[in-house]
Amino acid sequence: MRRPTVRIFPRSLSCRHYGTSKTWPPIISINNGTFHRHHPNACLASTTPNPPLFENLNFELPSSSSTQKHWSIIGPSNSGKTIFLQILGGKHISIPATARSYPYLETEEIGKKDHELRNPARAIKRVGFDGETGLGAQAPQSAYLSARYESRREDTDFSVLDYLLGNTELNPSKDPNGKQIDTTNLERVIKDLNLGDLLDMPVSNLSNGQTRRARIARALLGKPEVLLLDEPFMGLDPPTLLTLSPMLHRLANTLSPRLVLALRPQDPIPDWITHLIYLKGDCQIAFQGPKKDVLKELKEYVAASKAGKVELDLHMPLYSMHEVGRTLTSKGILETGVTPSTNGKRSIDQSTRETRGEMDDLSRDGYPRLDADPPSIGEPLIEMEGVSISYGSKTVLGNWKQFEDSKIQDGLWWNVRRGERWGIFGPNGSGKTTLLSLICSDHPQTYALPIKLFGRSRLPEPGQPGISIFDIQARIGHSSPEIHNHIPRSLTLRQVLENAWSETFRGVPKLDSSANDRIDACLRWFEQDLRPGVDQRQSHEHEKLQLLSIIENDRRTIRWDSLANKYIETEPRSRPSWADGILFGGLPFSAQRVALFLRAVVKQPDLVILDEAFSGMDDRVRDRCLLFLAHGESKRVSYVSHTTKKGEHQKLRSKRPRIEKSDIAKAGLVKVGGLTNDQALICISHVREEIPGSIREWICLPEANTGAPARFGRLDGPIEGDYGRWNEIWGMPQKA
Template sequence: MRFLSGQRPQYLLQPVWGARRYSKNLHGLPAISIKDGTFYRSHPNAVQVGPNPPLFEKLKFTLESAVDDGEKPKYFAIVGPSNSGKTTFLQILRGQHVCIPPAARSWPLLEPGPGRRGQTKTKAIKYVGFDGEQGLGGQGPKGAYLSARYESRREDTDFSVMDYLQGNTELNPFKDSDGQEIDAESLSRVIKDLRLTDLVEMPVSNLSNGQTRRARIARALLGNPEALLLDEPFMGLDPPTLLTLSPLLYQMAKADRPRIVLSLRPQDPIPDWITHLYYLSGNCQVAWSGEKEQVLEEVRKYVNTDKLVRHDPSHIHLHSLREVGRTLTDHGIIEPGSYISQTIQKTTDTVTKDSVSRMTTEQTAETGRAEIPEVRDALVEMEGARVAYRSKAVLGNWQQEVDGTLRDGLWWTVRRGERWGIFGPNGSGKTTILSLICSDHPQTYSLPIKLFGRSRLPEPGQLGISIFDIQARIGHSSPEIHNFMPRSLTVREVLENAFSDTFRGVPKLDAAAKTKIDACLRWFEDELNPLAMVAPQGTKQKDTLSETSWADNTLYGGLPFSAQRVVLFLRAVIKQPDIIILDEAFSGMDDAVRDRCLLFLNHGETKEFAFTPSTSSDGSQEAGQRSVVESEISKARQVKVGGLTENQALLCISHVREEIPDCVREWICLPEANTGKPARFGRLQGSLEEDYRRWNEIWGLPQQS
């Protein structure tokens, strides 16, 4: 087995929760009970405007309360790819959607009785989702504009973490209808337990990803709920932060107040304290449920029987099973090397490596990943950049060796044709670096930074570069862009926005731009058109002349989260800018869609995935093995959008190895904030997909056999 980290973190030497425990339920009643319930978005007997398929037919689920001494507690995780129904499952636990028969779903602990709190479902069962919004999302305030989070001046709307925890996030608030106030003892306890003491005065818009999760969990806990439903809490977190959040959740679950249910993606590591899994197959159906090891064994059997891809959309694709089984322990992440991964390899020994990889080394060599000449035009030059707010430095608080001499701040150059990965713990300054490059950060004006060979302010004999010149040459997809992109735009308007100066600006479109937009809409219609009759991924033949009028009537805000991420990815790459910035751009996509985007990044319309039939154990033909082939559009010489060129630079941020494009070779890893250690630089000798040890090398973690 391979570990992501080899040493026991210091924070685990002492209990995170201390000796304190929240009170247990003395009634012994389950918080949630579902017995053979089938659910619908609207009542099946009502007049239907659109489809109303059953959700989780004959579902069985019980969230138990405190167990008797000697009885093993149960901790649940709901696992499944994007759009499989994880959020819907959690909504059902909270009381949403119609249950048939109605009596099949109940909340025994919440029913009136002696000594019970009598809370409503919405107060007793809290839902916290992390898949849709940067920062605190709809549960907290948002900055007035994109660069507001980087300014030192505090606006009236820059509410602090303490304001957020106390619910004071409105300029003219009404008194709470029930008059409920948070007592000081509970507030102090939650702040300490979730390690927010040093953050209470910080504006919520300045929080890092991991800090935001802790703040949102703390806000939910202040309502003293009976159950806490956490939707994809590990998405976008770096390995060190994972090692702090998981034991924190375990201590709460162990205390039984609140009871915790997690939803996880297949690629997320499963905490070792989780005892039971529900694996969702698609179309809101449960494929397997039961004890964790039993479910993982069922996954192994499923792979061994060669049931890879079915025409029935309720079946599971092999892509979703590739990373299932990773375990999050106190010491780090255990890869499933001898479990799922080897099983898949055994199943596909007779075929090419394409069935378990995005593409082979030979195929990715065609993307321009050959050795880049040492001398090329510099697109970004940082010569001692240091970002600080008064006495607090958030980037460049170190000395770095440059040409044999120690220099203060960050020294970094990005040249044409380079493919960079930017890594580091949450809060280390990765997004701050990108804000300097995009010139969203006000301090860009005063720092020793050149963009496209020019500084922001005029220099002797040279004009400064304007914000519009910079953004016209950069394609950018990030959680911040996701948060600020107007939901009222159509899918086509979002892609057209790549050719505009602002989110609401009028795009400058010529015939070539319109052709590229239509090409992207056709290529990704299966992922973006809600009304498309979708065959299994990769098997549908593309019609190069198909209409794209559906994009004029499909609202971007009405798409699922993963589809919104696809739209923003296309917006970043469509105009083939000098610099493409992908900041957590693939987070929230299932791996099949993610791999398709990564292939498009490298090859554009020239390459596509093909699925060749394989014979199952019963002799039937199944669409199973995946390979990368020349597209029909390329054969017809109708390619409108190509992949990365040697004149473009790529900057990518992600904490998930599978989300790093295979073409990335250069990397920078920022130190944890306020440590004073310098940033580390390196160059990969191959893709991260080919050798997991390269991932450990980037993070400075010990290599395990």
């Protein structure tokens, strides 16, 4: 078989370079290549959608430090970030076949290291976080949700060290040619990723952030030449971000391995990244080149689109660019479009105000920037009086003293009442998921702890029966990565929402006409985000027109009753039957997240728990979910024309967002409203933009095993309204 030609790019003839070091060819070279999932001439391509992926793509990843470039791929959900990384790793059909090559892998340098590295599948590893949960096939997951909290360990409860070493089989076979992991490399990776205290912990007990570090460590132990990290910052707390980025920078500088990061628009860009590719929808590149040039082009495109100087590209909606450009440094995150104000707080600059338009005085989900009236608070739904969780001699939650009832008390003291909106924060591994497991009663120790849920203990008390797990879960709507991992992929989309009225994931739901109406309303409202085949790449205006079309179709079944002075339904609205034929497992990851969010809120339970519920969504879908959480069908975002003058004659028109009453609300046909005063909300997220605007009460758990107490506080408005509120929660200095 003919070996690929090694392409060494000549140096300039106008100057001489002296030295003994060699200049190696690029490790990945793509020259005017177009890619397909199936070969265009294959039979499968004629029966399966097979659009071209990244037509006429040109890309090079240097192999030597003299031409070092640190690349990041940025784009909203479904823009093709994962596909781009897969192409770099050798997946998908290249047309022509010679357009993609790996010149460095054919050099003598690689032959000296390891001849197996000549294979791109061995030399280039991708670690994805957007649609993957757990540690993958190497670490079997528990069969049921509460198993991770039990003290008894099963044979399949492998430790983190077992996972790193690859010892995750019950009956492993001895491979005489098997390679041993280098001890020195193992120790370095464990130190770099701060895994020393987790080595003996079962992998099923890891938090999301700990799981992420373990997966990166496992990939590094294979000593790949290139490591592709797909959305590595999603779900990580700010302190972990500040430590992870410098570690990745050290790896990138030493080329062991070379790194390519795929980021969402809302993710901060590490300051050491030198080059960017910004993707627009349908697997196309909008801008590519040095970071400062790409960010400048993005800014100019946004300004020109708002001013009406250029036609808005349907594949490049402005909503996906609102948060691009934040910088991740070793000391904090530098915001884009934010400047210090005279009173020491941060304010939104004029450019960002023009983008937000008439929403300047509201959060993205319609809450005033500063509260005018105190909230209406009701009876307690959760009562914890001195809670502490230990596994043997190790305490993972509540190992502190807290001032409560005018004296110092041991453990966690915490109440959640109707009408309250709580945010739970803290570093990865601080016990947030454990705390939620106590609320949902998945944790076995709930029986023995001083906890009351909805006014009752788990065990019977004098004159009062205990509360069952089914009673608890019937009153809680819950969306989390754990729920996502366990919900059956064989359920249809409609069955996922109906499951809110079931006692188990596969239980028979107890539905009435009201429940069916609520499910239908949710499916219709989010059809564009849930239904395959509906254009996901529409502009703001197209989104508005589609929503109006749905409402207009509903209006054909209603009429105005002049006597009653209101709209009345003349026939039932059409049922969204399309949701009956869509399997949950066949949906894109973002759509699965939307379905689980709706499952949590559709029943209007007493307590809504959103644990990283919006991770994996682009900001347009996330903001729609946040607005729906707050107002249901009663509010929507519209885009109104704005006219400005330039000089004496020229007028420029742009579209600005505005939250307004929906036509469904005007017709009095709302089936699903927003959160009520009888409900409580608990939210966990490490991303500021994913925090609902209603969150006022907060608790920040300390880092595990420090003995520091949990910190409590209350906000006077949405976190979005004042960036200093976010820094206050995390105890971080405010950056100008």
